[in-house]
Amino acid sequence: xxxxxxxxxxxxxxxxxxxxxxxxxxxxxxxxxxxxxxxxxxxxxxxxxxxxxxxxxxxxxxxxxxxxxxxxxxxxxxxxxxxxxxxxxxxxxxxxxxxxxxxxxxxxxxxxxxxxxxxxxxxxxxxxxxxxxxxxxxxxxxxxxxxxxxxxxxxxxxxxxxxxxxxxxxxxxxxxxxxxxxxxxxxxxxxxxxxxxxxxxxxxxxxxxxxxxxxxxxxxxxxxxxxxxxxxxxxxxxxxxxxxxxxxxxxxxxxxxxxxxxxxxxxxxxxxxxxxxxxxxxxxx
Amino acid sequence: xxxxxxxxxxxxxxxxxxxxxxxxxxxxxxxxxxxxxxxxxxxxxxxxxxxxxxxxxxxxxxxxxxxxxxxxxxxxxxxxxxxxxxxxxxxxxxxxxxxxxxxxxxxxxxxxxxxxxxxxxxxxxxxxxxxxxxxxxxxxxxxxxxxxxxxxxxxxxxxxxxxxxxxxxxxxxxxxxxxxxxxxxxxxxxxxxxxxxxxxxxxxxxxxxxxxxxxxxxxxxxxxxxxxxxxxxxxxxxxxxxxxxxxxxxxxxxxxxxxxxxxxxxxxxxxxxxxxxxxxxxxxxxxxxxxxxxxxxxxxxxxxxxxxxxxxxxxxxxxxxxxxxxxxxxxxxxxxxxx
Numbered sequence: 180x181x182x183x184x185x186x187x188x189x190x191x192x193x194x195x196x197x198x199x200x201x202x203x204x205x206x207x208x209x210x211x212x213x214x215x216x217x218x219x220x221x222x223x224x225x226x227x228x229x230x231x232x233x234x235x236x237x238x239x240x241x242x243x244x245x246x247x248x249x250x251x252x253x254x255x256x257x258x259x260x261x262x263x264x265x266x267x268x269x270x271x272x273x274x275x276x277x278x279x280x281x282x283x284x285x286x287x288x289x290x291x292x293x294x295x296x297x298x299x300x301x302x303x304x305x306x307x308x309x310x311x312x313x314x315x316x317x318x319x320x321x322x323x324x325x326x327x328x329x330x331x332x333x334x335x336x337x338x339x340x341x342x343x344x345x346x347x348x349x350x351x352x353x354x355x356x357x358x359x360x361x362x363x364x365x366x367x368x369x370x371x372x373x374x375x376x377x378x379x380x381x382x383x384x385x386x387x388x389x390x391x392x393x394x395x396x397x398x399x400x401x402x403x404x405x406x407x408x409x410x411x412x413x414x415x416x417x418x419x420x421x422x423x424x425x426x427x428x429x430x431x432x433x434x435x436x437x438x439x440x441x442x443x444x445x446x447x448x449x450x451x452x453x454x455x456x457x458x459x460x461x462x463x464x
Numbered sequence: 465x466x467x468x469x470x471x472x473x474x475x476x477x478x479x480x481x482x483x484x485x486x487x488x489x490x491x492x493x494x495x496x497x498x499x500x501x502x503x504x505x506x507x508x509x510x511x512x513x514x515x516x517x518x519x520x521x522x523x524x525x526x527x528x529x530x531x532x533x534x535x536x537x538x539x540x541x542x543x544x545x546x547x548x549x550x551x552x553x554x555x556x557x558x559x560x561x562x563x564x565x566x567x568x569x570x571x572x573x574x575x576x577x578x579x580x581x582x583x584x585x586x587x588x589x590x591x592x593x594x595x596x597x598x599x600x601x602x603x604x605x606x607x608x609x610x611x612x613x614x615x616x617x618x619x620x621x622x623x624x625x626x627x628x629x630x631x632x633x634x635x636x637x638x639x640x641x642x643x644x645x646x647x648x649x650x651x652x653x654x655x656x657x658x659x660x661x662x663x664x665x666x667x668x669x670x671x672x673x674x675x676x677x678x679x680x681x682x683x684x685x686x687x688x689x690x691x692x693x694x695x696x697x698x699x700x701x702x703x704x705x706x707x708x709x710x711x712x713x714x715x716x717x718x719x720x721x722x723x724x725x726x727x728x729x730x731x732x733x734x735x736x737x738x739x740x741x742x743x744x745x746x747x748x749x750x751x752x753x754x755x756x757x758x759x760x761x762x763x764x765x766x767x768x769x770x771x772x773x774x775x776x777x778x779x780x781x782x783x784x785x786x787x788x789x790x791x792x793x794x795x796x797x798x799x800x801x802x803x
Contacts, residue, residue, distance in 0.1 A: 189605075298486045303741025306778045309763050313771060314497035390611045394745055397613065398760055413617065424621050431614050439609035446605055 189447025196440030204256040211250035215407040219245035224423045242426050243419050251407040252433050258408040262392040263385040269327035271381050274334025282342025299332045317400045326388050345372045375452035382445030386438040393434050409434050469791050476787035487779045492533050546769035555773045564648040566754035572670050573677030581685025588690040604683035613745035615676040632672050633751045637665045673750045677742050688731050692724035733789030737782035
């Protein structure tokens with residue numbers, strides 16, 4: 180299985196991009212040429228160094244307050260990956276746990292979880308996120324909570340139906356007969372069987388979390404306005420789009436790159452780990 | 465046939481009723497978590513403590529949260545959505561003006577997205593096994609990594625700023641007056657009033673926002689349609705059709721597409737619901753006066769009556785679309801049709 184994964188160009192390229200982003204996020208202060216909040220009012224709205232009028236000091240140019248765009252992009256990686264990892268893991272834990280409980284127990288519990296998913300699906304996710312952030316207050320950790328509370332259904336729906344398939348296999352009653360408790364059966368037999376699917380969904384969810392964080396920081400409901408996050412950078416630069424498109428284009432590229440990396444990895448994993456999923460359900464968007 | 469479709473639609477809508485109730489309760493409770501004081505925000509400056517208490521009682525805010533919910537539910541069912549705290553206008557009026565705009569945007573976006581997605585899916589299928597398929601597949605993954613609001617900004621940069629071909633602010637050029645509001649739908653109203661120039665301007669203002677929604681939808685449809693086509697093309701009836709000498713093109717468009725359309729239709733149903741979510745940011749970016757813009761304004765101003773009403777409208781739209789798609793699914797499914 181590992182060999183097949185390594186042979187897939189999607190997995191390799193996706194994983195390599197994710198590793199690069201993780202490296203940039205971890206060592207942001209060491210890599211960034213400037214402090215992301217440092218203003219240089221002599222050089223505002225500079226184009227990148229390769230463009231006419233650029234300065235070598237600011238490789239990607241500056242924003243309207245003369246802050247280094249490259250440094251802000253590098254520090255923005257931290258916010259994006261922090262949200263991607265924590266929120267996606269949270270949604271995965273909640274969604275998978277409920278899927279295992281519902282799928283394994285069946286009956287009323289399963290019914291209840293299924294109806295909860297129905298209620299959640301009656302909303303466009305963005306609208307639900309906005310409502311939650313009104314109730315919870317703003318901030319990056321609130322965005323993470325909102326993503327977990329909203330996106331557990333993405334895991335729950337897909338994994339629950341997979342659990343039902345696994346439950347029909349002979350080795351489940353066999354495990355029960357050999358003296359496994361219910362918890363042991365779920366953790367040792369059912370969970371490993373659905374793990375490939377969970378990993379695939381996790382990777383795709385990280386991409387979704389990056390988009391949600393960028394969206395919410397764009398409308399000013401995520402990080403504080405002075406924190407370097409990609410969505411904040413786009414919102415700041417939008418007013419100056421006519422003079423300098425770079426302030427909008429570069430953070431957009433960063434968002435795209437991160438989401439593309441997670442999608443590529445997730446897509447590749449899906450193809451190598453579970454070819455049936457691709458045919459039967461299409462992309463788990 | 466039409467009767468059966470209607471019965472199923474009715475049954476689906478009845479099934480959706482408990483969901484609407486749960487959603488309304490959920491939204492109500494979440495919004496009451498807010499630490500802000502809705503009473504204080506509604507009062508004019510210079511109000512006394514007595515005014516405060518009176519308004520609080522008037523709004524029902526001195527009672528238990530359950531009692532408050534029942535009051536709100538009763539009014540909502542009767543069509544009374546309350547008054548906006550921020551805009552100081554009836555919420556029903558705000559929603560009434562914004563909703564048709566959003567519906568027009570989603571309708572145009574869906575048509576464009578489905579058309580592009582189906583064309584792309586057929587093209588990918590036709591190119592199966594060739595290098596072009598791989599390229600199209602990678603292009604789909606790439607396009608899927610760009611959310612609607614980035615498309616909106618990209619389109620503004622490309623077709624609004626760099627090549628100023630299309631308008632990208634608002635619903636109509638400022639020199640045109642709104643036509644008399646007969647239906648509330650700007651396109652229809654300008655058509656009814658016979659104002660071709662207004663209609664043209666309204667259409668031009670729809671191009672970029674609906675494109676932003678369509679480009680995000682198309683790759684999803686493209687991929688699902690392609691994989692279902694790959695499945696059905698192996699079925700017996702396709703082989704039989706080939707043996708009867710029916711041209712490949714006819715088999716694809718008349719027979720295979722019909723059967724392969726099912727998963728695509730259910731995907732479109734789910735995505736159409738999500739598209740209303742996509743409109744939120746797209747409307748904000750294009751300054752388009754729809755529900756999404758209203759919602760974000762309300763969120764920024766903690767305008768609870770508006771947030772609550774708009775949230776319910778979104779929920780009803782999503783459930784309504786799902787019900788309609790279920791009926792469509794049935795109508796085109798040859799296997800279910802007989803039953």
